[in-house]
Amino acid sequence: MVEGKWFQPGADAAEAFAIREKVFGRGQDALDSEAWNVLVWFQGEPAATGRIWWKEGAFWLGDIAVLPELRGRRLGDLTLRLLLFKAESHAARLMRLVSPKDVTGFFAKLGFKPEGEADPQPMMLRGEDLCLDTCKGCKKDCPNRKD
Numbered sequence: 467m468v469e470g471k472w473f474q475p476g477a478d479a480a481e482a483f484a485i486r487e488k489v490f491g492r493g494q495d496a497l498d499s500e501a502w503n504v505l506v507w508f509q510g511e512p513a514a515t516g517r518i519w520w521k522e523g524a525f526w527l528g529d530i531a532v533l534p535e536l537r538g539r540r541l542g543d544l545t546l547r548l549l550l551f552k553a554e555s556h557a558a559r560l561m562r563l564v565s566p567k568d569v570t571g572f573f574a575k576l577g578f579k580p581e582g583e584a585d586p587q588p589m590m591l592r593g594e595d596l597c598l599d600t601c602k603g604c605k606k607d608c609p610n611r612k613d
């Protein structure tokens with residue numbers, strides 16, 4: 467089973483910080499007093515995390531991390547969607563992040579576009595372009611299918 471939990475700014479999200487430490491080599495920091503952290507469990511164990519905060523007119527997403535042994539199971543996609551849902555629930559007009567060059571394709575799947583050529587790569591997504599709908603109209607007998 468997959469579960470998700472939010473930690474408000476300043477909360478002790480120790481399990482989320484531990485995943486961040488394991489993946490990026492750095493744990494809790496000053497930004498955690500301003501950021502919402504999300505933690506995703508897979509089969510009862512902490513598996514993925516990420517955070518979102520407001521700065522200078524945009525919601526920033528960062529430190530999205532899935533434990534190496536649990537990658538490729540859509541836990542990263544879920545974590546990113548949870549962060550974007552949080553932004554959407556605050557009527558976000560703009561979301562930004564900075565991505566390693568080899569991960570930009572992961573963010574592009576949910577609509578993030580590169581801004582400039584820097585490395586790591588700045589990316590942005592406008593609120594009006596955010597779509598968390600997972601329906602691809604694939605089932606012939608599905609009422610959501612439009613054609």
Ligand SMILES: CC(C)(COP(=O)(O)OP(=O)(O)OC[C@H]1O[C@@H](n2cnc3c(N)ncnc32)[C@H](O)[C@@H]1OP(=O)(O)O)[C@@H](O)C(=O)NCCC(=O)NCCS
Nearest residue numbers: 528529530531532537538539540541542543568569571572
């Ligand atoms: C990037 C990361 C979060 C992806 O997590 P994951 O659980 O393995 O990814 P998912 O299984 O949810 O993949 C979702 C989709 O993104 C794609 N994807 C995953 N990693 C990708 C990458 N590096 N580049 C391009 N696409 C990628 C998957 O193929 C999948 O595509 P699909 O929808 O066509 O099936 C994970 O690899 C990670 O923690 N990396 C190290 C930390 C990092 O670099 N974080 C990003 C910077 S904040």
